[in-house]
Amino acid sequence: MSEQPTVASDAGVGTRPVVDARNISKAFGGVQAVDDVSLAVVPGEIHAVVGENGAGKSTLMRTLSGIIAPDSGQVLVDGVALQPGDTRAALAAGISLVHQELSLVPEMTVAENIVLGSTPTNGGFIDRREQRRIAAEALEEIGVTVDLDELISRLSMALRQFVEIARAVARKPRVLILDEPTATLTPAETDYLLDMLQRLADRGLAILYISHRIPEIFRIGDRITVLRDGQHVDTVDVADTDPDAVVRMMVGRELEATLGEHREADPGEVIVSAKGIRAPGVNGIDLEVRAGEIVGLGGLVGAGRTELVRAILGADPRTDGEVTLTYDGVTHRINSYGAAIRAGFGYIPEERRTDGLALTMSVTDNITLPNRRHLSRGTILERARIKRFAAQLADVVGLRPPDVSREVGQFSGGNQQKVVLAKWLGREPVAIVLDEPTRGVDVGAKAEIHRLVRELADDGKAVLVVSSDLPELLELSDTIHVVRDGRIMGTLDRAEANEAAVMALASGQTAGTSAGSDTTSEVDA
Amino acid sequence: MSQTTSEPTTEPEPQQGLALGAAPGDLLQRLRTAVARRTEGRAVALLTLVVITVAIVEPRALTSYPVTLGRIALIGLVALGLTAVILMGELDLGVASTLAVSGVVMASFESLTVGIIVALLGGLLIGVVNAFFVVIVGINSFIATLGMLFFLRGAAFVISGEQPVRVANADTALQFGRPLVGPLTPRILIFIVVFIALHVFVTRMRVGREFYAVGGNREAAYDAGIPVVRRVFTGFMISGFVSALAGVINAMERTAADPTAGGTVLLASFAAAIIGGVLLNGGRGSIVGALLGAATLGILQVSLTLSGVQVDVQNIIIGSVLLLAVISDPASVRRVMARASTFLSERSKPQPAG
Numbered sequence: 001m002s003e004q005p006t007v008a009s010d011a012g013v014g015t016r017p018v019v020d021a022r023n024i025s026k027a028f029g030g031v032q033a034v035d036d037v038s039l040a041v042v043p044g045e046i047h048a049v050v051g052e053n054g055a056g057k058s059t060l061m062r063t064l065s066g067i068i069a070p071d072s073g074q075v076l077v078d079g080v081a082l083q084p085g086d087t088r089a090a091l092a093a094g095i096s097l098v099h100q101e102l103s104l105v106p107e108m109t110v111a112e113n114i115v116l117g118s119t120p121t122n123g124g125f126i127d128r129r130e131q132r133r134i135a136a137e138a139l140e141e142i143g144v145t146v147d148l149d150e151l152i153s154r155l156s157m158a159l160r161q162f163v164e165i166a167r168a169v170a171r172k173p174r175v176l177i178l179d180e181p182t183a184t185l186t187p188a189e190t191d192y193l194l195d196m197l198q199r200l201a202d203r204g205l206a207i208l209y210i211s212h213r214i215p216e217i218f219r220i221g222d223r224i225t226v227l228r229d230g231q232h233v234d235t236v237d238v239a240d241t242d243p244d245a246v247v248r249m250m251v252g253r254e255l256e257a258t259l260g261e262h263r264e265a266d267p268g269e270v271i272v273s274a275k276g277i278r279a280p281g282v283n284g285i286d287l288e289v290r291a292g293e294i295v296g297l298g299g300l301v302g303a304g305r306t307e308l309v310r311a312i313l314g315a316d317p318r319t320d321g322e323v324t325l326t327y328d329g330v331t332h333r334i335n336s337y338g339a340a341i342r343a344g345f346g347y348i349p350e351e352r353r354t355d356g357l358a359l360t361m362s363v364t365d366n367i368t369l370p371n372r373r374h375l376s377r378g379t380i381l382e383r384a385r386i387k388r389f390a391a392q393l394a395d396v397v398g399l400r401p402p403d404v405s406r407e408v409g410q411f412s413g414g415n416q417q418k419v420v421l422a423k424w425l426g427r428e429p430v431a432i433v434l435d436e437p438t439r440g441v442d443v444g445a446k447a448e449i450h451r452l453v454r455e456l457a458d459d460g461k462a463v464l465v466v467s468s469d470l471p472e473l474l475e476l477s478d479t480i481h482v483v484r485d486g487r488i489m490g491t492l493d494r495a496e497a498n499e500a501a502v503m504a505l506a507s508g509q510t511a512g513t514s515a516g517s518d519t520t521s522e523v524d525a
Numbered sequence: 526m527s528q529t530t531s532e533p534t535t536e537p538e539p540q541q542g543l544a545l546g547a548a549p550g551d552l553l554q555r556l557r558t559a560v561a562r563r564t565e566g567r568a569v570a571l572l573t574l575v576v577i578t579v580a581i582v583e584p585r586a587l588t589s590y591p592v593t594l595g596r597i598a599l600i601g602l603v604a605l606g607l608t609a610v611i612l613m614g615e616l617d618l619g620v621a622s623t624l625a626v627s628g629v630v631m632a633s634f635e636s637l638t639v640g641i642i643v644a645l646l647g648g649l650l651i652g653v654v655n656a657f658f659v660v661i662v663g664i665n666s667f668i669a670t671l672g673m674l675f676f677l678r679g680a681a682f683v684i685s686g687e688q689p690v691r692v693a694n695a696d697t698a699l700q701f702g703r704p705l706v707g708p709l710t711p712r713i714l715i716f717i718v719v720f721i722a723l724h725v726f727v728t729r730m731r732v733g734r735e736f737y738a739v740g741g742n743r744e745a746a747y748d749a750g751i752p753v754v755r756r757v758f759t760g761f762m763i764s765g766f767v768s769a770l771a772g773v774i775n776a777m778e779r780t781a782a783d784p785t786a787g788g789t790v791l792l793a794s795f796a797a798a799i800i801g802g803v804l805l806n807g808g809r810g811s812i813v814g815a816l817l818g819a820a821t822l823g824i825l826q827v828s829l830t831l832s833g834v835q836v837d838v839q840n841i842i843i844g845s846v847l848l849l850a851v852i853s854d855p856a857s858v859r860r861v862m863a864r865a866s867t868f869l870s871e872r873s874k875p876q877p878a879g
Contacts, residue, residue, distance in 0.1 A: 087747070099745075099748070103744065103748055103749075104742065105737060105738045105746070105808065106741050106742065106808065106809075107564075107737055112734065116735075116738055116745070116751070117748075117751050118749075119731045119735070121730075121731045124730050124731065124732070125729050125731075126729055126731050149562075150558075150562075151562050154561070317864050
């Protein structure tokens with residue numbers, strides 16, 4: 001209270017900052033997550049915060065919203081210092097955070113979730129009318145229609161994301177912080193969200209926007225703050241920079257020019273053959289993957305791609321269809337997940353946190369989990385060999401830091417994904433299935449994962465990739481099948497594939513009018 | 526920048542571009558949605574099944590309903606309190622021991638009133654201690670309350686001198702077992718009152734409603750500014766208090782407090798909650814569900830006893846019903862069917878050697 005707010009150094013917009021974070025530092029264990037970072041946001045500004053995973057973006061945002069207390073530095077709201085580590089104080093001061101990990105309560109209704117933490121009451125009893133009014137108002141403000149009495153558990157991921165934003169808006173914030181809000185959205189939903197944020201900013205709300213997706217930032221951002229290894233690299237006006245420059249600042253080095261560069265595909269024999277696959281969400285699909293070929297599955301979220309690959313692998317039961325894996329002149333029929341893995345499939349699932357990794361176990365343990373047989377003598381595991389083996393694989397995938405005895409949960413998302421890859425590489429699979437291999441992964445790690453996937457194919461493996469990230473799909477795939485409603489709507493080879501063509505098939509629109517329009521989208525509930 | 530650009534009336538014209546929410550639909554559709562949102566569906570189905578079967582096989586369990594109601598109240602009361610804790614994703618294994626020790630404590634006092642008050646306060650205190658270990662010390666609630674289970678059972682034996690303790694004012698206590706309103710004994714009436722109170726608490730009151738947030742997504746609850754620690758204390762105190770109340774009622778009805786009381790209550794109350802659709806991980810379930818679960822179990826037990834079925838066999842049947850309740854949700858059934866068909870198709874075709 002006593003401190004007179006010094007006039008912010010950036011007088012660019014000519015307005016006093018709503019939030020002024022000064023010299024924030026925070027360490028976790030020995031890791032300096034945020035190191036002396038300052039950041040000021042003015043009303044009506046969309047301020048993008050970018051950086052690779054582990055750059056300290058989330059920690060900084062969690063400090064601003066009072067979830068964690070910084071080791072040093074302070075957050076000023078309208079020149080008044082905020083009590084550190086107090087979420088209620090931050091909320092009261094008008095800082096509202098939309099989490100990366102959805103933070104809704106699944107078995108409560110939309111209305112209850114929107115007012116959660118500040119439920120209106122009347123003598124201890126919930127004032128339901130007021131609750132509905134607040135919720136309806138917030139939803140109207142962001143222009144989304146949802147049944148107020150619907151349970152969150154019955155909503156699609158996209159709708160949950162919008163409810164989450166409505167909740168933040170309902171708190172009448174002065175600053176809205178969004179952490180990767182578009183990670184689970186389709187292009188049309190993303191369009192809608194970005195327009196919505198622009199509208200909110202036009203009404204004077206200050207927005208802090210965290211994203212890996214550079215095009216989004218250039219579309220709506222006013223200024224960009226770049227973080228790297230916990231340090232503030234620079235804050236620039238969007239008008240004065242370009243995407244390449246921002247990426248360079250993020251990674252601190254020139255990215256090897258991998259983007260757009262295609263491998264010379266030389267597909268061999270058919271390795272994976274799936275015929276007439278039917279399962280919940282999959283309505284009769286045939287597909288083949290050849291040795292050395294990367295087959296991409298495109299489509300909107302909920303089109304049935306994950307269901308398809310899981311049915312192919314036997315990870316979820318099929319109601320009909322046949323899958324075979326052929327190599328070395330032997331055909332293996334795949335009828336269960338166990339059979340798939342034994343025959344030589346590798347699977348990197350969409351939800352690596354829940355399906356692909358044991359987060360509380362070390363990298364070594366995770367890598368060797370599916371490789372125990374050839375690392376043991378009889379039933380006894382050979383520790384030294386295991387360690388060497390894990391270290392080797394960690395090196396191949398470029399794990400950072402390359403400490404295989406660390407718990408997987410302590411690595412960043414991109415590096416966790418590398419551990420999943422390493423785990424399967426160790427088995428030397430003949431066919432590998434990747435579902436959204438780079439979701440939520442930073443640019444640097446993404447490039448490395450792409451390199452690894454291409455190397456797998458060059459090695460003669462059959463690769464099947466599901467991706468909602470169009471540039472990634474186009475860059476990696478030799479052939480793209482576009483899936484909608486559990487069916488293949490079209491197949492594009494490298495020569496004819498482009499974003500518009502994929503989107504047209506995926507959304508069911510006629511070709512040519514697809515890209516960027518926000519008129520329709522299919523979201524399954 | 527955006528302040529300078531004053532666009533003429535591009536204001537919030539609510540863009541209905543994104544068809545995200547489902548349309549309300551007709552009455553049938555709305556009804557179906559309302560049912561799908563409930564967690565008690567299976568409990569209702571199971572209870573109906575049990576009632577119909579019992580009506581055919583052993584109708585006495587329904588005609589002599591005061592006995593059955595008494596049984597339901599016995600299982601149900603503890604289950605209701607327990608549900609408050611389970612909704613927050615915690616367990617309270619100490620409920621049966623709390624029941625025993627509070628009965629013994631009550632009977633140790635010369636004055637019935639003083640005994641009751643001390644016993645109930647004791648129940649609250651037990652809840653406080655449980656919650657302290659769980660949210661302040663940070664011990665898993667299974668372990669913390671497992672400790673309580675042993676500690677309190679031991680205490681009940683020590684206080685009672687390993688003998689049933691006669692309630693001081695036996696005449697008053699004897700009255701307690703008699704019907705008060707129609708065929709309803711005080712036990713049943715208290716059960717009804719506790720049911721209504723807890724139901725209103727978790728559906729209509731902010732504190733109770735936030736139990737769902739604490740159990741469904743604890744981190745979100747913290748982030749939203751819900752005082753999670755206080756909520757967990759409240760939950761354990763409810764469970765402790767209700768268990769102690771059950772102990773007092775038991776001792777009053779029998780005019781004596783037995784340190785071995787409530788042996789079957791622990792598992793029966795958990796079973797009632799689970800059958801009623803209360804998710805052990807928290808965040809999902811209802812007080813109504815726990816009531817339905819208790820009713821299912823109570824009717825089943827009474828009818829089996831009246832039919833002269835041995836207790837051991839009764840346990841087998843109850844165990845089967847519990848499993849049936851848990852696996853009978855539509856998702857599980859579909860999964861089992863699909864697996865079976867995959868398995869069978871695999872068998873029917875000769876496989877080339879691999």
